Amino acid sequence: DAGVTQSPTHLIKTRGQHVTLRCSPISGHKSVSWYQQVLGQGPQFIFQYYEKEERGRGNFPDRFSARQFPNYSSELNVNALLLGDSALYLCASSPGSGPIWEQYFGPGTRLTVT
Amino acid sequence: KNEVEQSPQNLTAQEGEFITINCSYSVGISALHWLQQHPGGGIVSLFMLSSGKKKHGRLIATINIQEKHSSLHITASHPRDSAVYICAVSPLRAGGGADGLTFGKGTHLIIQP
Numbered sequence: 001d002a003g004v005t006q007s008p009t010h011l012i013k014t015r016g017q018h019v020t021l022r023c024s025p026i027s028g029h030k031s032v033s034w035y036q037q038v039l040g041q042g043p044q045f046i047f048q049y050y051e052k053e054e055r056g057r058g059n060f061p062d063r064f065s066a067r068q069f070p071n072y073s074s075e076l077n078v079n080a081l082l083l084g085d086s087a088l089y090l091c092a093s094s095p096g097s098g099p100i101w102e103q104y105f106g107p108g109t110r111l112t113v114t
Numbered sequence: 115k116n117e118v119e120q121s122p123q124n125l126t127a128q129e130g131e132f133i134t135i136n137c138s139y140s141v142g143i144s145a146l147h148w149l150q151q152h153p154g155g156g157i158v159s160l161f162m163l164s165s166g167k168k169k170h171g172r173l174i175a176t177i178n179i180q181e182k183h184s185s186l187h188i189t190a191s192h193p194r195d196s197a198v199y200i201c202a203v204s205p206l207r208a209g210g211g212a213d214g215l216t217f218g219k220g221t222h223l224i225i226q227p
Contacts, residue, residue: 033214033215035214035215035217037155040219041219042118042200042202042217042218042219042220043157043200043202043215043217044217045214045215045216046214047214048214056214058214088155090155090157092157099143099144099145099204100144100145102147102159102162103147103159103215104159105149105156105157105158105159106156107154107155107156108155108156108157110155
């Protein structure tokens with residue numbers, strides 16, 4: 001079975017632009033979480049979606065939004081990009097929601113904002 | 115103060131050495147995760163544990179819930195073990211909401227031949 005996939009792999013955007021990142025979970029997994037990892041730091045939680053509903057949200061501004069589709073894939077949208085949004089964006093899937101489930105990470109999308 | 119602290123931040127050792135990476139956390143947790151991240155970004159889950167000890171090959175993870183401390187050990191280390199090792203916790207939250215994992219900053223391990 002394929003693992004978690006993310007697209008695109010790399011992306012360069014200009015300040016003020018909008019970006020959409022995509023994630024496909026492992027088949028059968030219904031929960032998707034998004035994380036931001038700034039260079040040299042550990043990942044920071046952005047969102048968790050389960051069964052197409054937002055189940056958790058980290059401390060990120062409203063410029064960040066996400067959604068989950070009926071096939072459990074997910075999009076992360078970031079508006080009005082800032083230089084500080086440059087980071088590796090990681091998607092993780094799990095069979096269910098909640099802390100008992102192990103999370104499986106995708107390869108990430110590296111976003112550079114110039 | 116971060117909720118999850120790891121030590122050391124950087125560790126260089128010779129092939130064959132026994133490696134220990136420590137993780138301390140300050141919040142109540144449902145589970146603790148040890149993850150491995152290679153250059154380029156991909157993260158692999160090594161262990162998820164809520165008590166006691168787990169072993170997988172040359173890797174051993176232990177956790178002491180009372181002391182809020184966990185260790186990751188690598189026996190007979192090899193250059194291919196070189197990576198960033200990250201400790202993450204699933205915090206207990208009021209209301210049972212999903213807050214994702216809280217990560218440490220990682221330990222950058224280099225094993226020299």
